[in-house]
Amino acid sequence: MVDHANIMVVDDEQIVRDLLVDALTDKGHTVHACHSGRQALEAISANGYDLVLLDIGLPDMDGFHTMAGIIEKSPDTPVIMITGDATIESAVGALKSGAYDYLRKPFQLELLHKTTSNALEFKRLDKARRESEAALRESEERFRELVENSLIxxxxxxxxxxxxxxxxxxxxxxxxxxxxxxxxxxxxxxxxxxxxxxxxxxxxxxxxxxxxxxxxxxxxxxxxxxxxxxxxxxxxxxxxxxxxxxxxxxxxxITRSKELEHILRVKSKMISLGRVAAGIAHEIRNPLTGINSYLYTMEDLLSLEELGSEDLQVMKQIVEQMHVASNRIESVIKRVLDFSRPGAPTMALMNANAPMEDAMKLSAVTLRKKEIQIKASLEEKLPKCYGDAHLIEQVILNLIDNAVKAMEIKDNSKVLRLRTFSKNNGVYLVVSDTGSGIPAGIREKIFDPFFTTETDGSGIGLAICQRIINDHGGNIKVGGNRWGGATFTIELPIEKRVDSR
Ligand SMILES: Nc1ncnc2c1ncn2[C@@H]1O[C@H](COP(=O)(O)OP(=O)(O)OP(=O)(O)O)[C@@H](O)[C@H]1O
Ligand SMILES: [Mg+2]
Structure with a gap:
């Protein structure tokens, strides 16, 4: 409903004009009256109105021409035609010329009010419709621009x-x-x-x-x-x-980023290849230097004219040392090969307690000799998981070997704890020790091939462990523990089956 409107009344008859002005003013509208078509058009151009009541029979120009002028100047203003002619033609003519409605003289005031309020409501709705259409057009336009200019x-x-x-x-x-x-x-x-x-x-x-x-x-x-x-x-x-x-x-x-990804992958492979090569060189150079110096000593001895029994004894020792050194080289090469080509895992459903127990049995003698106590807590109803029990045993042996080395250097009660349990979709194998622990600063590096802090270590044990566990679709993590030692936790997936390679 429109309460107040700005209405123009155009009629050459004073009585009608006054009647319309009074009636509409009574309803709270502001009404402007004029008596000719020309006057009406001038006022409309100057002010703009919400509604025009227009008599068809005007002295200077008829209502239809005035109507055409109004449409031209103010197309959104509804017009109600007032006609003295009672014929249906004049009514049709009024509507055809673009009028919103018509009133036939004489009319009841009630009809006047109903028709004006309908016309004003129509104008309000029409305006709202045009505004929402314009808003829709604008947002469509904005959206189209966005899409048309998108880099995607x-x-x-x-x-x-x-x-x-x-x-x-x-x-x-x-x-x-x-x-x-x-x-x-x-x-x-x-x-x-x-x-x-x-x-x-x-x-x-x-x-x-x-x-x-x-x-x-x-x-x-x-x-x-x-x-x-x-x-x-x-x-x-x-x-x-x-x-x-x-x-x-x-x-x-994403071609470019794929290319960069590839370049990075190749680069990081080259870097780790470089690191591995440097590690191998370092590991082999030490025993090789030994072999060379033994060879020089042998040469010196052989250049003597006569060899005494003492010399023969030295030569025997040299040969033994050369054996040790060459075994060392052999073992480095074997471990490097193990790392680069670990035996293809033969996956089968297994109870992960079995490799834990086997590793424990195999290390029992060493542990006893070193006065290390074993505490095992293996979950009784551990769900089975896919894995190569032999390789998992190798991993546990490597971890025990490291734990023993870490506990040897510490003078406290030495305890090796082995634990298995299951959680969510995984089986967990935990090896904890009361050894020296691993400083946070090197935890990231200990799985790198050839990273070692041991004088006689090759630094490849944990790299092999990680490789085997990854091949099982699992992961291995290291942390500290309340005894100040290290805790290694292996997670093996229960359901995921990693195909044998
Ligand atoms: N249980 C542990 N406690 C303390 N430090 C550890 C433990 N396990 C591993 N480390 C650290 O991680 C390093 C790397 O271990 P890794 O088993 O890879 O090599 P390594 O034992 O030195 O040599 P090897 O090739 O003979 O196993 C070790 O030198 C040691 O510094
Ligand atoms: Mg080791």
Whole structure:
């Protein structure tokens, strides 16, 4: 409802004018009256009105011409025509000329008020409609600009066809619009096709779902051995477009970042290769230096004219030392090979308590000799998991070996704790000691090949452990414990099966 309006009354008859002005003013409107068409048009241009009541029969120009002028000057102002002519033609003529409604003289005041209030309500609603249409147009325009200028390729798929591509999408993929989806198969790298089809099925299976995938794409549409492809990261989501289900696809060219990723991977491989090579060189150089100096001593002895029994004794010792040194080289090479080509795990369902117990038995004598007490707490109903029991035993032996070395140098009560338990989807194997512990600063490094703090260590034990556990799809972590020693925790997944390599 409109309470106050600015209304113009145009009638050449004084009585009618006064009547209309009084009646409308009584209703709280502001009313401006004039008696000719020209006067009315001038006032409308100057002021603008919410409503015009216009007599058809004016002295200077008839109501229809005045009506045309009003539409031209103020198209949003509704006009109610007042006609003295009782014929239906004049009423139709009034409406045809663009009037909102008409009143036939003589009219009841009640009808006047009803018609004016309808016209004012119509104007209010019409204004609101135009404003919301303009707002909608503006937001559509803004949205279109955003999409058209986006650096991300955007397209819409409906009924298995691409029905819209933004410029970036066209630039990157070429014009694909209107091509049925199955014709686009040749654009996707064959190795990625299954992934894309699976993502598509996943998307349409869930309401309002969205999926992400990255794949290789041949912009030319021609796959082939040497064809150039680009890497694409895309997200697809379902939405309603023009009343029907559609898929909105955002896609980004990630070829450059894939290339950088590759370069970084190669670089880090080269760095670790360098570190491994330096480690091997270092490990072999020490015993080799020994062998060389023994050889010099042997040469000196052999250059003597006669060898006494003492000399022969020295030579015997030298040969023994050379054996030790060459065994050392042999063992370094074996461990390096173990690390780079660990035996292929033969995965089978196993109870992880078994390798724990076997490792314990094998180390029992050494531990007793070194006065190390064993405390084992193995979960009775430990769920089975997939793994190679032999390799897991090797890992536990390596951890025990380290624990023994760490406890040897500390003069306290020496206890090795072995524990197994299960939690969530994992089986856990824990080896704790009361040794020297591992300073936080080197915890990150201890799994690196050739990192060692031992004078006679090769630093490869933990690297092998990590490699084996990773091959099992599990992980190995190190921490401290309340006895000041180190605690190694291995997690093996219960369900995940890692295929034998
Ligand atoms: N239980 C432990 N307590 C304290 N330090 C440890 C423990 N286990 C490992 N470390 C530290 O981690 C380093 C690396 O261990 P790793 O088993 O890889 O090599 P290593 O024992 O030195 O030589 P090896 O190749 O003979 O095993 C050790 O030199 C030691 O500094
Ligand atoms: Mg070790």
């Amino acid at each position: 390729g955007i397209c819409i798929i409906q009924n298995n066809r691409i029905i819209y591509q933004n410029p970036e999408q066209r630039r990157f993929y070429g014009t694909l619009a209107e091509k049925p989806l199955n014709k686009l198969v040749s654009y996707v790298h064959p190795d990625d096709l299954e992934k894309i089809i699976e993502a598509y099925h996943q998307l349409v299976a869930v309401d309002n779902g969205s999926v992400e995938a990255h794949f290789r794409f041949f912009p030319s549409g021609a796959r082939g051995k040497d064809a150039e492809f680009r890497w694409v990261q895309c997200r697809a989501s379902l939405f309603q477009y023009q009343g029907e289900e559609a898929i909105l696809v955002n896609a980004m060219d």
